[in-house]
Amino acid sequence: FxxxxxxxxxxxxxxxxxxxxxxxxxxxxxxxxxxxxxxxxxxxxxxxxxxxxxxxxxxxxxxxxxxxxxxxxxxxxxxxxxxxxxxxxxxxxxxxxxxxxxxxxxxxxxxxxxxxxxxxxxxxxxxxxxxxxxxxxxxxxxxxxxxxxxxxxxxxxxIEYEIPESILISNGALAVEFAERKLKIEFDILENIKKAVFLDEEKREQTESRILYLKNLISKYGERGEQ
CATH class of the missing domain: 3.40.50.150 (Vaccinia Virus protein VP39)
Incomplete structure (x- = not known):
């Protein structure tokens, strides 16, 4: 089409x-x-x-x-x-x-x-x-x-390749929603890591770093995305 x-x-x-x-x-x-x-x-x-x-x-x-x-x-x-x-x-x-x-x-x-x-x-x-x-x-x-x-x-x-800042700059509220969905997935991953019998410290640190990156993006562009 x-x-x-x-x-x-x-x-x-x-x-x-x-x-x-x-x-x-x-x-x-x-x-x-x-x-x-x-x-x-x-x-x-x-x-x-x-x-x-x-x-x-x-x-x-x-x-x-x-x-x-x-x-x-x-x-x-x-x-x-x-x-x-x-x-x-x-x-x-x-x-x-x-x-x-x-x-x-x-x-x-x-x-x-x-x-x-x-x-x-x-x-x-x-x-x-x-x-x-x-x-x-x-x-x-x-x-x-x-x-x-x-x-x-x-x-x-x-994570910077998965969700580059440029997406948030140019896509408004939809981009904030997009990042929030990704953030929820990362939080779910982190919870599962913590529940595991053997804690994977490297994976935990990596996931926490991804969460911090996404939270910073949402905080920076959230108000702008609602306009």
Whole structure:
């Protein structure tokens, strides 16, 4: 539906709809066909491609890539598969369902700038949307997967990547609610740590540090977010 909207609103004169799943790609084809566009419009403006991530694209073929409905780690794997191709694209709109902190860490370690972040309510969920652009060509590729080394894992799980201050600056009351939800999760984790038979001091200290960070953010932006 997003590519259809982008074309109809004249934001994108041509859109490429891609998916690794044949069934999901067929849904895109069906949705476009339901719009009753002319054959000229269909042939010139809508391109359907079956494949994995941006592998279906040529270098520099598109200005903007949107990735949504998948995890942050999977996004890093797609982006790192061919970094030259990835950096030939001007802009990325990323909406990770999980692993948001790991995605931000990877972007900043691999020569990308996070230009803007938005929070959007979807039912009971608050979704994160990240606008990122490549800014450097000569950095070494750092991959992030389920098998990343311990030091990278610790860095990528830093609370400042999960909830950067920039989110609170630009998203008002919704961001405060978002941070408060995260804070409740951390308090629950801390309670479970304290109830454990063997107290994990390192985990307790880490969780208390995360709680302090979130409380400071909420205190700093709470009043501003209510305006």
């Amino acid at each position: 997003l590519p259809i909207f982008l074309w109809e609103s004249k934001k994108s004169p041509k859109v490429i709809l891609a998916d690794i799943s044949k069934g999901s790609l067929q849904k895109s084809i069906d949705n476009v066909n339901l719009q009753n566009f002319s054959q000229d419009i269909l042939s010139q403006s809508f391109d359907f491609r079956l494949g994995n991530g941006i592998q279906v694209l040529e270098n520099g073929e598109v200005d903007v890539v949107v990735m949504a409905g998948m995890g942050g780690i999977l996004m890093t794997e797609i982006l790192s598969a061919d970094l030259i191709k990835t950096k030939s694209i001007k802009s990325f709109i990323l909406q990770p369902r999980n692993g948001q902190g790991k995605l931000r860490w990877w972007l900043l370690q691999n020569g990308f700038q996070i230009k803007e972040e938005k929070l959007v309510r979807e039912g009971k969920f608050i979704c994160e949307v990240i606008h990122a652009e490549p800014v450097a060509w000569d950095c070494g590729l750092i991959k992030l997967s389920m098998d990343e080394d311990w030091e990278q894992k610790k860095q990528s799980e830093d």
